[in-house]
Amino acid sequence: MANDASFVEFQRVQKSYDGEILVVKDLNLSMPKGEFLTMLGPSGSGKTTCLMMLAGFETATHGEILLDGSPINNIPPHKRGIGMVFQNYALFPHMTVAENLSFPLEVRKMGKSDREAKVKRALDMVQMGEFGGRRPAQLSGGQQQRIALARALVFEPELVLMDEPLGALDKQLREHMQFEITNLAHDLGITTVYVTHDQTEALTMSDRVAVFDDGRIQQLAPPDTLYEEPENSFVAQFIGENNTLEGVLKSVNGDECVVTLDSGEEIDAKPVNVSQPGERTKVSIRPERVEFNKDRLHADAHTLKATVQEFIYMGDIFRFRLRVAGRDDFIVKTRNAPDAVRLKPGEEIEIGWLPKDCRALDA
C-alpha cells in the first residue's frame, strides 16, 4: 500500500520500441515522497524513455510502474496528475501566460475566481507576476522557463517531471535556475524527477542521482557518494573528471589492494568490484586527490614517477597534465592557495595518493 518511502516505484520495467532492442532493461527504482531525483546519462541511455513512461506517453513493454502504491500502466497521461516541464517549455504560443497557466485548471473545471487566484499565486511564486498578459514569444528564455515551471506546478501535482528543462539557457542563467528549481521543489515538498545529461546540474540539484547507461541504472546514490565512491568505471568516468589507469590486481588486503599497472609500476588502491588477484582492473583517481607532497602520504605508500607536460592556469585552480605510467593524459588539480606549487613543463615529480581515494573498478 501507499507509503512515503516508495511514492514512485519502477518494478522490473522494460521498454522496447522495435521488438528487437531493449531501450530500458530491467529498471528498478523506488523514490520516497518529496525527493528530488535526477536521471543522468548520455543520450540514448534510456533516461528520457523512463520519464515518458512515468508521464504516460510511452507504455512499458514489461513491468509495473507504481505511483503512490497503485499501478499506473493503464492510466492515460491526463489522469495521472503529474506536472511536467518540457525541454523547449512547450508553452502554448496562441495563449497568454495567464491563459497557459489557467489551462490545467480549466480542464479540471475549476471556477473562475479560484483559477485567477491560483494563477496569480503561481506567477508570484516564480516572480513573474507582471507578465500574465504577455505571449510566450514576448518572453526571454529564462522567463519562459519560469512560466513553464509555474504551469507544471499550478495545479499542485505531487509529482513533477522535468525533461532537460535548462538545456536551452546560457550558463549563468542555468546556474541561477538550478538554484531556484531546487528551492521551489523543496519548499513545496513536491517529488521531482529531473532528467539531464549535464552532470553538474545533477550533482548540484539532486537528493539522489540515478546514472543511466545502456538501459540500466548504473548507480543510484546521493551526489557525494556518486562522485567519491563510484561503483563502476562507467560512473567514475561519467561523473566529474577522472584519471584511469589499467592494470592487474596483485594482492588484496581487506580494504586495500595493490595493482600492477600495465607499465609494470605498482600502486595502492581500494578494491571496489574486484576481489581476486590476477583480475584485470581499471583504477580511478580524481585529479584533486592526487598528492605530490610526499609528506602527506604513508611512508611506505607506492608512488609513481611523473613528468609535467603542461600547466594550465584556470584562476581558482591550477591544472597539470602529467605523463604517468606511459600515458599523457593524467590530470592533477590543485587549489590556487598561497603556498601552491607551480610546476613547470618538463619537471620530474613523484605522485601518490591515499589508497581509499584510488578505486579499483571493473575493467
Place this chain on the structure above:
Amino acid sequence: MLAADGTPLKKSLARALRMQKIRALLLIAPLLVFVLVTFLAPIADMLFRSVENQIVRDTLPQTVSRLSAWDSDEEELPPEEVFEAFYVDMVLAREQKLHTRLGTRLNYEKTGLSSLFRKSGRGIGRFDTDVYTDALVDADPSWEEGATWEDLFSNAGVRSALPFTASTWDRWSAVLGADGKNSSEEDIEDFIVTALYTEVSKGQGAGVDARVDQAASAFAGIEPISIRSQFADIDEDWADPEVWRTIHTYAPPYIDGYFLNSIDMQKTPDGIEQRPENQRIYLMLFGRTMFMSLVITFSCILLGYPVAWILANLPMRTANLLMILVLLPFWTSLLVRTSAWKVMLQQQGVINDVLVWLGMVADDGRLVMINNQTGTIIAMTHILLPFMILPLYSVMQTIPPSYLRAAKSLGATNWTAFWRVYFPQSVPGIGAGSILVFILSIGYYITPEIVGGTTGVFISNRIAYHISSSLNWGLAAALGTILLAVVLILYWAYDRIVGIDNVKLGG
C-alpha cells in the same frame, strides 16, 4: 548624420545600396516583363471592355450627336434630322461593313436589333433619295462627278455654311481612300446629295457659292422625301421609339450597362430596375458559385485535415512517400481526372453499378451523381484537395508534438488537447488552404463544364460562353470584374478577421 567623407549618411547608404537594387531589378526583369505583357496588360484590357462602348459613337457619329437633343422619355420618334443623320451614318457603316457589328452589340441590349441592322444594310441602297440626285444632275451633269464636289468643299465658306454635307463628304472620301480609291474620280452617291438637300433646302449656304445656289434652285421644286418613312418601309421597327431609346441609352462611350446586366438589372426610361424574372440569371449564378465554392472548401478541410495530420506526424520517409501520393493527381491532366469522374459517377457508371450489384440501390433507382451540383462538388473537391493538404501539412509540421503532450500532462483529454492547443495553431494552415481552394474554385471552369450539367455550372462557365460563343466580351468583362472584386473583398475581409500574416504556406 554624416559619413566619414562628409556626405550625408543617408546619401552614401543609398549609393551603396543602389548597385544591389539594380541587380535585384535586373534579376526579376524578365519575369516582370513577361507578367506585364502576358498577364496584367490583357487582364486590364479585358476589364476595360466592361465599361467601354465606343462602337455606337464611332459607327453613328452624326446620329448620336443629333440624338442627344432628343427627349427619350417621350413616346415619340426622334425628329427627321436624326433619321437623316442615321441615313448617312448607315450608308457609310455599310460601306465599311460595320453596321452588322453595331447590330450585334446593340442586340445584347434589345433582342432583334441585330437582324434589324442587317436588313437595313441591305435595304438602304434602295431609298427613293435618287430623285435628289436626278434633279441635281438634270440641272448640271457635272454634279455627278466627284471632282465637282471636291472643288466645292475646298471652299472654306461652303464648308462652314454646309457643315453636315461637308463632314459627310469628308467621311466618304476617307472611306474610299482607305479602299485605295479617290473620291474625286467616283460618281456621286445619293446619300451625299441627300445631305446637301437637307441643308440647302433650309436655305443654308445661300449666296456663298454659285454652285450652291444652283443646287438650291435645282432642288426647289422637289417634294421632300421623309427618310423616317423610308426606314419604316425597310422595317417598321424603326418606327418604334424603343429602338431609338436603346441607341440613345447606349450612345455614351463609357457605360455601366454591362455591369447592370451582370447583376440582372437594366436601364429603362424610368431609371435602373431589375430585369423581368425570366431573364435573371447572373445573381443566381454568382450565388451558386459562392455557395458551391464554400461547400468545396469545407469538404477539402474535412478530408484534408486528417491526411495532413497523419503526414505531419509520420516519420519523414513515410511522410514523403505518402506526400507523393497526395501530389499524384498533379501528374495527370485535369481533363483526364474530370473525365474519370464522369465514368465513375454516371448512372451507368462504376459506382452505380457496384451499388446495384451490392443490392444497396435498385436498378431503376440509380443515383444521379453527375451533371448536377453533386458531381461538380465531388470532382472539384478531389481536384483541389492537394491545395488544402499542402499548406496544412507544412503548418502542422512546424507544431512540435510536445504541445499535445504538455496539454495532456496538464490534464487535458485527447480531444481538449487537440481542440484547445493543436487546432488553434493549425488555423493558419486552414486559412491558407481555404483561400487557395476558394479562390481557385470560384473561377473554376473546366470541371463544372464537364460534370456540372446545367445546375452545376459556375459563373465562369457563363463568362466563357460570352467570350467564345455569344462574343459579348463587354458582359464577360463585367462578370469577370465582379468576380475579381468579390475575391478581393473576401481577401480583405479575411485579412481583417484572421489577419493575412497568419497565413502560412510553408515553414
